[in-house]
Amino acid sequence: EADIYQTPRYLVIGTGKKITLECSQTMGHDKMYWYQQDPGMELHLIHYSYGVNSTEKGDLSSESTVSRIRTEHFPLTLESARPSHTSQYLCASSAWTSYEQYFGPGTRLTVT
Amino acid sequence: QQQVKQSPQSLIVQKGGISIINCAYENTAFDYFPWYQQFPGKGPALLIAIRPDVSEKKEGRFTISFNKSAKQFSLHIMDSQPGDSATYFCAARHYEGGSEKLVFGKGTKLTVNP
Numbered sequence: 001e002a003d004i005y006q007t008p009r010y011l012v013i014g015t016g017k018k019i020t021l022e023c024s025q026t027m028g029h030d031k032m033y034w035y036q037q038d039p040g041m042e043l044h045l046i047h048y049s050y051g052v053n054s055t056e057k058g059d060l061s062s063e064s065t066v067s068r069i070r071t072e073h074f075p076l077t078l079e080s081a082r083p084s085h086t087s088q089y090l091c092a093s094s095a096w097t098s099y100e101q102y103f104g105p106g107t108r109l110t111v112t
Numbered sequence: 113q114q115q116v117k118q119s120p121q122s123l124i125v126q127k128g129g130i131s132i133i134n135c136a137y138e139n140t141a142f143d144y145f146p147w148y149q150q151f152p153g154k155g156p157a158l159l160i161a162i163r164p165d166v167s168e169k170k171e172g173r174f175t176i177s178f179n180k181s182a183k184q185f186s187l188h189i190m191d192s193q194p195g196d197s198a199t200y201f202c203a204a205r206h207y208e209g210g211s212e213k214l215v216f217g218k219g220t221k222l223t224v225n226p
Contacts, residue, residue, distance in 0.1 A: 006155075042201065042216040043156070056211060090155050099144045099205055101214060103155030 003027055006091050006104040013081055014112055021076045021107045023091030031094040032074040036060060036087050043090060049074055081111040116204050118217025125224050131189040133220045135202035144205035147187050151198050192224045
C-alpha cells in the first residue's frame, strides 16, 4: 500500500472560510497531483507538480491554489469556500521515472 | 480527443462469473492505459496497466485486452468475487509539452452477488 496521506478526511465548513487540504507522501516521489471527484464520477485533474517550486493547473478549472515547498508535501488551499466546492479531493503521487500514480484516501469537503 | 469513454456504467455479475468493462479512446498519442479500483470512502488503487505495444496482460484473475487498431481496451475479471464489488476506472496517459496527464473514464460500478 502506498504511503500517501491526506488530512482531514472529512470537512464541513461554512461559505467564505479559508481551508487548506493537506497531502503528504513518504515515497520521495517528485510528481504530485490533485484531482476532484464528485461521488460516483470520474476524476478531474485540477493541479500538478513535478517537483519543489513547480506547480501547474490541470484540465479542470479550479479556484484553489497549491504550493510545493517540500518534496513530500503538496497542500491545496481554497481562499473562500463556496457550496460549489463541495466534492471529494484526491491527492496522488508518482515517481519521476514511473507512470504509476498512487492515490491517497481523499478528503470529502462539504461547504454549507 | 482527450476523452476516454467507459461502459457499462454499472454491472451486476454472479459470483464466479466473468466481469467485462470496456473503454474506447480517440487520441492515438495515449501511451499507457491503467485500470483503477475504488472502494467507497477510499482513493483509487492501481489494479493493472498496459502499454499499446502489448495486446494482452494478465495478473491473477484480472486481464487487460488491448486492441490498438480499434482504439479500445477492456478489463476482464475472471471468477468474480463479492470482494471485487467496487467502482472501476479506466484511464489513459497523455504526454505533451513536458507535461503528462491521466484522463479517466466515468467509471463502472461492479456488484458481484454471492
